[in-house]
Amino acid sequence: MNETYELRSGETHIEVHKFYPGAVVLAAAAALVFQTTVPVYFPRLSILDLPLLVTIYFGLSRRNPSTGLLLGMVIGLVQDALSGPTVPLGFYGIAKTVVGYLASSIGGRLDTEHPAARFALIFLFFVVQQGILVLIRRLLLAQPEPWFNLHLAVAAAVNALLGTILFLGLDRLRRSS
């Protein structure tokens, strides 16, 4: 995976991006550390889900469903592990596995470089993740959880907005072809 190549699907071609060595690991680690550290000092920033944003970004960029779901799984499980014993392992893991898979699958079919498309996709994936989490809570953990509320809508919009900006920064980690 050291070269940039193109996926050909009929007349359209979608570029698959490569990143500098360690960029994915560092970005994921930074997102996880940020997620556990920043809310301590800036409680309002707990609304952000940086691990989700990183999962989405690399899923959309790599456009390989297998690597996307694996990356989502690893990030989700580490997030579970860092979330304390009240969050069972697999809670975020399942959700981010699905999101990673969907992101890389969609990224292989659509051009996701435009900020508007990114905003919409992040919003969508945030809602998807939330739906999976609620499902897990309700079905597996027997914990009542609302499907949707205003806070979630705001959180989705905020994450989408920040994600769109963050993705511009993460684009710099790409190798030039």
Added chain:
Amino acid sequence: MVAIPSKHKSLTLLAGILLAQLLMLAVQIKRDSHGRLLRVWAISAAYPFERTGAWGFGKIRGVWTHYFALRSTEQENEALRIENDALKLTISQLKSRAAEADRLAAILNFKQAHEQVPMVAARVIAASAGTASCTIEIDRGERDGVRTNMAVITPDGAVGKVIEVFRGTSQVLLLTDKEGGAGAMLVNTRTQRPVGGTGDPTIQMKYVASEENVPVGEKIVTSGMDKIFPRDIPIGTVVEVKPGNPFKLVRVEPAAKLDRLETVIVLLTQAPVDFKNDAGSPNGTATNQPGVRNPASGTAAGAEKP
């Protein structure tokens, strides 16, 4: 072995991973386990980064809080300023009450130390309306036994004399008034001379001959010759001596704080008051008068016997 089509590989992988995680979840729920091993690994791995991140974000927050997030600081500052002013006022009131309590305690101690001397404590309720005179008004009058020409003192020293008595109040002429004065004597030389006010904060010892030696710092006490003040009540300290002909100009700093009088004592008699045993003096002015009393006899050194 059945080969999985390549386009289904990722789906198969997804299904497998999801199934594995669901099983892991189920195991955790069933056994009430929390996957401690993975958590320990994750936390151990994240700890250095979290610690570094916490340090960095703490610094960022500090910079933000102290330099950028000052939007509400002005309002907060204003509120604190108002609160500070209110607290200052409260402190001032409390200090005033504490000082008043001290003064009253001094008066009480003074009275207790001189039980044999009839006296009445009085509160200063007014001062002269103009600068032309130095008088005060006290809340004791005829019904309290106050009469004109009675001596008014504080534990620090002489204040003045009663010049006007009403039923419930009296007016006191201070030593600093131009009309005020008292019979006085120098503590060491026992030279007796009257002192009188000049309208200034200080008083003046009069008729001191140019050849008489009056050192600066010498204490002055009442002589008892004026038939108003008992002997040996501190009047003040010589602060300035200027040569003159035929008399020196001797300025005396009053022992009593005449510009800050709030409570005074009206002596209902001319009997001697032993200031040496005065426990009520708040600053020891009255108790530390060298030579005021004769240690052997207990009376003023060189003073005339009554």
